[in-house]
Amino acid sequence: QVQLQESGPGLVKPSQTLSLTCTVSGGSITANYHYWSWIRQPPGKGLEWMGQIAYSGSSYYSSSLKSRTSISRDTSKNQFTLQVTSVTPEDTAIYYCVRVYNSDGLYYYDHWGQGTQVTVSS
Secondary structure, eight states: OOEEEEESOSEEOTTSOEEEEEEEESSOTTSTTEEEEEEEEOTTSOOEEEEEEETTSOEEEOTTTTTTEEEEEETTTTEEEEEEOSOOGGGOEEEEEEEEEEETTEEEEEEEOOOEEEEEOO
């Protein structure tokens, strides 16, 4: 059973960098056709896809966040990491790490972490 667990600080000051790590168990982040995404949900709003890193190591980002977002991985620890620079209170949200599986051209968001609350405040 694949499990994902987010970790990182729950409070970040404005203008600083938000950094979250997702630890994956029960499956390898290098497994073919798997993508590892970050999705967030601001209070009172819907889900927002932020970006993902592929099994190959290639990364992809939302156009609206691309200038501030970076996703990397540590294959030795089976972890992937999100960094968002220059945060503002609008970055306050619940952040989820998600496994995405590609089958026959369809993408399945089939395993989610429990989510972690990040608040941006001074």
